[in-house]
Amino acid sequence: MTNDKTVYRPDSAGASTRIVSPIEASYTLADGRQGSQRFFTAFRIGRQADCDLYLDAEVVSRQHAEVYYDGETWWIRDLDSTNGLYVHGKRVQQVPLSGRTAVQLGGDGPVIHLEAGGAAHSVATHRPETPTEFVQRYLDPHRDGAGGEHSILVRQAFAKVGGRQRRKFLILLSGVLLLLGASVGVVVYQQLRLERMQALAVDIFYGMKEVELQVAGLSQALQSRGDAGETAVLRERRRQLEAMRGQYDEFLDQLGIFSSELSESDRLILRMARIFGECELDAPPDFTDEVERYIEKWRTTRRFERSVQRAEAKGYAEVIYRAMVDKHLPPQFFYLALKESGLRDRAVGPPTRFGIAKGAWQFIPDTALRYGLKTGPLVEVEKFDPRDERHDFEKSTRAAARYLSDIYTTEAQASGLLVMASYNWGENNVRRLIRQLPENPKERNFWQLLKQHKIPQQTYDYVMYIFAAAVIGENPRLFGFDLDNPLGSLQPSQEHGPWP
Numbered sequence: 260m261t262n263d264k265t266v267y268r269p270d271s272a273g274a275s276t277r278i279v280s281p282i283e284a285s286y287t288l289a290d291g292r293q294g295s296q297r298f299f300t301a302f303r304i305g306r307q308a309d310c311d312l313y314l315d316a317e318v319v320s321r322q323h324a325e326v327y328y329d330g331e332t333w334w335i336r337d338l339d340s341t342n343g344l345y346v347h348g349k350r351v352q353q354v355p356l357s358g359r360t361a362v363q364l365g366g367d368g369p370v371i372h373l374e375a376g377g378a379a380h381s382v383a384t385h386r387p388e389t390p391t392e393f394v395q396r397y398l399d400p401h402r403d404g405a406g407g408e409h410s411i412l413v414r415q416a417f418a419k420v421g422g423r424q425r426r427k428f429l430i431l432l433s434g435v436l437l438l439l440g441a442s443v444g445v446v447v448y449q450q451l452r453l454e455r456m457q458a459l460a461v462d463i464f465y466g467m468k469e470v471e472l473q474v475a476g477l478s479q480a481l482q483s484r485g486d487a488g489e490t491a492v493l494r495e496r497r498r499q500l501e502a503m504r505g506q507y508d509e510f511l512d513q514l515g516i517f518s519s520e521l522s523e524s525d526r527l528i529l530r531m532a533r534i535f536g537e538c539e540l541d542a543p544p545d546f547t548d549e550v551e552r553y554i555e556k557w558r559t560t561r562r563f564e565r566s567v568q569r570a571e572a573k574g575y576a577e578v579i580y581r582a583m584v585d586k587h588l589p590p591q592f593f594y595l596a597l598k599e600s601g602l603r604d605r606a607v608g609p610p611t612r613f614g615i616a617k618g619a620w621q622f623i624p625d626t627a628l629r630y631g632l633k634t635g636p637l638v639e640v641e642k643f644d645p646r647d648e649r650h651d652f653e654k655s656t657r658a659a660a661r662y663l664s665d666i667y668t669t670e671a672q673a674s675g676l677l678v679m680a681s682y683n684w685g686e687n688n689v690r691r692l693i694r695q696l697p698e699n700p701k702e703r704n705f706w707q708l709l710k711q712h713k714i715p716q717q718t719y720d721y722v723m724y725i726f727a728a729a730v731i732g733e734n735p736r737l738f739g740f741d742l743d744n745p746l747g748s749l750q751p752s753q754e755h756g757p758w759p
Contacts, residue, residue: 282326282333282356283374284312301327303338304364304371318342318368326356326373329459331506333375334466335362342368352701353466355499457540460510464538467503468673468700471536474500475587475668523737524551524730531730534589535675536667541706553727554738563728566601567735567745575602575619576745578653582660590746592663594728595679596620596656598721604652605643615641618649620659630658672698676705676722680714683721689714 284302285295302311307321314323320340327334336353337343342365343350354360359374474496481490521529528547529539543549557563570576570593580590599621600606608616614624615638624634627649635647648654663678670693671677677693684690692712696703705722708714735742 281375282328284326284371285374286312286314286369286371288314288316288369298326301325305338312371314364314369314371316364316369318365323364324362329463331502332356333373334462335360335373336462340364342366350698351469352697352699353462354469355466357499456510456514460507460514461538461540463503463507463510464540465699465701467500467507468536470496470500470503471673472668472700475664475673478587479664479668523734524554527730527733527737531591531726531733534591535726535729536589536673537676537705541704543706543709549723550727550730553723554731556724557727557731558739562601563597563731564740564742566597567732567742570597570602570745573602573604573652575652575656577749578656580746580749582656583663586660586664588660588663588667589675590749591729591732592660592675592678593746594725594732595663595682596659597728598725604650604655607641607643610641615639617644617647618655619652620649620655622649622655622658626662627655627658630662632658670694672700672703674700674704676726677703677708679722679725680705680708680718683718689718 281297281299283295283297284304285293287293296312298311303322303325304310304312304314304319305321305323306313306315306319310322320338320342322338323340324344325336325338327336333356334353335344335356337351344354345351345363345366346354346360354362356373356375359372361370361372363370474493477490477493477496481493525547528550529542532539532542532546575596576593579593579596583590583592596602596619600619602619604619606617606619606621608621611623616623617627622630622632624638627634632648632651632655633646634649635644637644637647643650663682666678666681667673667675670681670690680689681693692714693703693708696707696711731738731740732744732746734744
């Protein structure tokens with residue numbers, strides 16, 4: 260048996276033992292005091308006296324953080340503390356703990372070293388009392404001397420009932436308790452189980468996004484040094500990310516998110532949210548209806564159909580697919596170019612204070628130059644320029660993939676919909692609003708942007724049009740378009756996006 264698993268073993272009485280790998284917590288306070296503790300179950304850290312790990316420091320909140328074991332990995336998460344958690348100098352909402360991890364409480368608070376591993380330990384767990392055991396505990400005449408005052412009084416009253424009446428009463432009471440216990444117990448258990456699993460699934464999702472950002476940052480650092488290969492650390496991080504995605508998929512299966520009760524359209528909408536790096540369990544309740552509204556808008560024009568046909572005729576879908584996957588981005592950013600230009604490489608935008616946008620990806624001059632595209636002599640003229648590399652579809656697509664990747668891994672915190680909003684920012688300065696959100700995926704995503712800020716209608720429409728187009732593209736005929744999925748033949752599976 261490995262030490263990094265949780266295993267439940269039933270005993271003869273129906274109870275069970277949970278086998279867990281322990282975690283060591285050691286700390287040093289500002290006044291030099293040191294301490295260490297070992298834990299086998301979830302524990303809380305804070306300044307409140309009843310916290311499992313009590314730290315008397317002003318920067319520490321009363322209930323600052325919680326460390327818990329999900330059956331595979333130890334995690335630490337912030338409990339909405341005032342001063343936050345920091346790992347490697349970066350504020351985090353929650354992170355997995357592997358090996359020895361230094362976590363600082365507040366920017367200048369105490370540092371806790373958390374080290375997962377060690378010999379496995381058995382923790383006893385107990386099953387709930389059955390209705391029959393409940394009856395026996397209260398009504399067994401041979402147990403007069405056992406139990407609390409309430410139990411003894413119940414038994415004494417029952418002893419006064421005659422034999423036949425006693426038997427009838429016992430049968431009736433047992434039946435009622437069985438029915439009541441079964442019905443109420445099942446409902447409560449299922450509801451609690453669903454809530455706990457859903458909360459855990461959301462935690463897993465955003466923990467996964469944290470790891471994804473680490474992987475992307477490490478990959479970019481290697482590329483910036485001119486090292487095209489992957490180090491052992493990067494390969495291990497990618498393996499962890501894939502394992503977390505698999506675990507998240509299992510939770511969704513247990514929750515029945517993609518159950519047969521959902522329409523095919525709703526399933527595609529939720530799956531597309533996942534592909535673009537948004538947590539489908541955190542989506543606003545009216546999100547699917549809102550996407551349907553924008554799908555209907557696409558039906559009122561032939562632009563979607565003509566753009567896809569243009570891309571297929573020129574082989575643009577494969578160019579975009581390769582460029583995006585090379586940067587570990589969802590190929591569905593194909594629909595961003597569709598919205599920008601109708602996938603026309605000769606597209607020219609109107610004059611703005613940022614210059615004239617050109618090409619399929621509508622690069623403004625400064626951004627084009629920053630990502631290696633040469634502008635032509637007609638840079639300030641509202642006209643197609645054959646010497647402007649923004650009109651070169653392959654070059655501009657590779658530049659767009661680099662630009663989107665930079666936004667995805669920094670400003671957007673692995674949120675594909677925030678990437679779209681940032682790409683469209685123009686004069687709306689949406690990026691300023693995005694940067695006001697905390698720098699972690701759980702609190703910096705499109706859902707949080709909508710909750711905390713009123714974004715310009717132009718940007719909102721832009722994001723929703725692209726998202727709706729991506730949903731249509733998964734199965735165009737379902738939505739009344741006589742087309743095949745333009746990316747369908749290029750990717751065998753879209754179940755586990757975003758792309759690692």
